[in-house]
Amino acid sequence: xxxxxxxxxxxxxxxxxxxxxxxxxxxxxxxxxxxxxxxxxxxxxxxxxxxxxxxxxxxxxxxxxxx
Numbered sequence: 001x002x003x004x005x006x007x008x009x010x011x012x013x014x015x016x017x018x019x020x021x022x023x024x025x026x027x028x029x030x031x032x033x034x035x036x037x038x039x040x041x042x043x044x045x046x047x048x049x050x051x052x053x054x055x056x057x058x059x060x061x062x063x064x065x066x067x
Contacts, residue, residue: 020057021047 014029023046029039043054 017043017058023047 014026017029018024018026021043024043028042028046040051040054040058043049044051047054
């Protein structure tokens with residue numbers, strides 16, 4: 001598994017995640033704030049995407065907004 005850390009503005013991170021996965025709600029992202037493993041599982045459950053695809057998308061999002 002690829003390890004990633006959210007850094008910077010959590011509100012900006014949430015915005016990017018909700019843009020990428022419109023199924024996610026504000027409540028979903030409040031629940032998982034700071035818990036990366038739970039975030040991966042939650043997105044996988046909501047979207048049906050593979051864990052690898054989700055990790056790749058998260059890493060791309062984090063690279064562009066959370067450095």
